[in-house]
Amino acid sequence: MSVDCTVSDDGRRLIAELSGALGLGDVADLRVKLLKCLAEQPEALLIDLSALTLTDPLALHVFVAVRRQAARWPGIPFLLCAAEPYTGNLLRGAAYRTVPRFPTLQAAREHAGLERHTLSVLSDELLPISGAARQARNVATDACLRWDLPDLLAPASLVASExxxxxxxxxHTMMTLRVTLRPRFLHIAVRDGVAGEPLRRVNEGAASMRGRGLLLVEATAHSWGWLPTDNGKVVWASLQVS
Structure with a gap:
């Protein structure tokens, strides 16, 4: 990969500083790196383009794809900033109108600060044991009761459990369950220590009342998906707040 991505923590925001020459051959690796940033669930993700040049303008579509994921989950601002003149002119095109752009990193920081709002978050560390699903239901129930979301009690408990x-x-690894309330959605995410796409297999048999599979999550949630992390993955689902 001819593009370097250096990630730093700016309070509750992440800043990804990109450098090198971006071409189509770099898009897949860069997309994964930026998705891993989203999996950390920061309050905002700022992309510093000041040291980035282009070898193929089509490669800029990677930012549209990542911004779309950021909007779906974790529902955070995804901001581009400090692009050099050629790249900046291209980003003004209609194809990139959905991606917010700022002339400097400081301007992006200030904008992210204005958009900051107090998040309602509950999280728990769980062992991979039989009682984990019950505890997940308890956390989801607690969240819905605290945040006055009675209509989401049943679906949130089901999604967290599954x-x-x-x-x-x-x-079979330790996991982190996190329930977050944002303006339009209740997000439920579980982070584990195994990389790769989660299994979408329904467990059959009367002896098992749990693990009925991600098909139930798909049928219940407004949207769901998964993102890679540095040492595993996050599987997430969103429930629409009425």
Whole structure:
């Protein structure tokens, strides 16, 4: 990969400083690096383009794709800043109108600060044992009661239980359950220590009342998906707040 991506923590925001020459051959690796930043669930992700040049303008579409994911989950601002003149002119085109752009990193920081709002978050560290799904339901129930979301009690409990059961049944690692309330969605995410796409397999048999699979999550949630992390993955689902 001819593009370097250096990530730093600016309070609750992440800043990804890109340098080198971006071409189509770099898009796949850069996309994964930026998705890993989103998986950390920061309050905002700022992309510093000041040291980046282009070898193929089409490679800029990677930012559209990552911004789309940021909007779906974790629902955070994704901001481009400090592009050199040629790249900046291209980013003004209609194809990139959905991606916010700022002339400097400081301007992007200030904008992210204005958009900051106090998040409602509950999280728990869970062992991959039989009682984990029950604890996940308890956390989801607690979140909905605290935040006055009675209509989401049942679906949130189901989604949390299934995401955790999938880790218990297949990943067998420690996991972090995180429930976050944002303006339009209740987000439920489970991070585990196994890389790769989560298994979408329904466990059959009367003896098992859990682990019925991600098909239930897909049927219940407004949207769901997964992102890679440095040492595993995050599987997430969103429930629309009425």
């Amino acid at each position: 995401l955790v059961s999938n880790v218990v049944d297949h990943a």
